[in-house]
Amino acid sequence: MKTKIAILFLSLASAAVIAAEAPWYKWMSKEDRTIICSQISPGEAWVRYQGPFSESTCRRPGNPQ
DSSP, rough: HHHHHHHHHHHHHHHHHOOOOEEEEEEEETHHHHHHSSOEEEEEEEEEEEEEEEETTTTBBBBOO
16 A cells, blocks of 8 residues: 555656646736736636746746746
């Protein structure tokens, strides 16, 4: 049982290391034109405004490495 748990843990840990970071985008509110930076859409009331960016401040253009 411990062997199966160890194999599962190692598999999940290696998948996390291999997984690439998602790009960031600027999103603008349709209601009041507020702009935020997020990796995912904040909802239906928002449209993607600019991007992709490589970091969470949405200042450096490009995809994260």
